[in-house]
Amino acid sequence: MQKISFYFLFVILLVGTLACNKDESIRLSGKPDKITCSDNTAVSFSYQDDRLLRITESGSGSTIEFDYEGGELSGLSYRPTDPRMADGTAYQRFQKTGERKITVESGGEPALDSSRMNEIELDAEDFPIKITEAGIYSIGGGGVITKVREGEYYTLFTWDTSTKQLLKKETCRIETSEVVATYTYRYDNAPGIMSQIDCPIWLYTYWNHERYYALGTYHALFFGHTNNLVEATIEDELNDRHEVLTYIYNYSPEGFPVSVSIQRSGAETMAIQIRY
Secondary structure: HHHHHHHHHHHHHHHHHHHHHHHHHHHHHHHOOOOEEEOEEEEEEEEEEEEEEEEEEOOOOOOEEEEEOOOOOEEEEEEEEEOOOOOOOOEEEEEEEEOOOOEEEEEEEEOOOEEEEEEEEOOOOOOOOEEEEEEEEOOOOHHHHHEEEEEOOOEEEEEEEEOEEEEEEEEOOOOOOOEEEOOOOOOEEOOOOOOOOOOOOHHHHHHHOOHHHOOOOOOHHHHHHOOOEEEEEEOOOOOOOEEEEEEEEEEEEOOOEEEEEEEOOOOOOEEEEOOO
């Protein structure tokens, strides 16, 4: 009887230990599984090891596929998460056109016969330091590509290279170099929400640059590739936007943020929950 009791006790302890280790490995992975916002939106993440494969936005949002070639990120493909939606298919293609330059081609519905081109310039340490609007191109018969509109703006990025954190971005007119928008950022010292994900730093920068208007939503969490964004100060003459956004975090025992309260100047506070 004692031997049987000891055997069952051993099995229970072993199973409990394995379960705890499994739970701990999930908790310690640091890769977000799902993010929910107080505006009733949500987003889920899919991975292969530490590499992002898919981001699925709820409701009327998009499902974003991460495409790779030769182990390098080659593009993003967008489709409506809700299959009942007729429109919303789009793409972004990334191509290295020089040792320190990446060309981004963007297109999709409804203008399927045109594409938008941007150029990302990298410094010697592969930090993105400039994004330039290269223009709008039409795609004619036989695949002939013609520029139909020149780009209007370029954006400069200032980094703390020791922490790999973006400190400031300045958007300027191409013709005059006039600064029309300045964004400055501050961070905490905790592991960033995206810090355990294998994405190139230029992608985080381009993602945030394209979604500058969405700093109050989960998109802002892409700043967290090292630490977490705690304040964004916006002086944007181009879009008549002047405000300060403050991010207040609650952290897990491992130091990763599990919730964020976003306070906007003169606007309702937004709450975000992060599940790993």
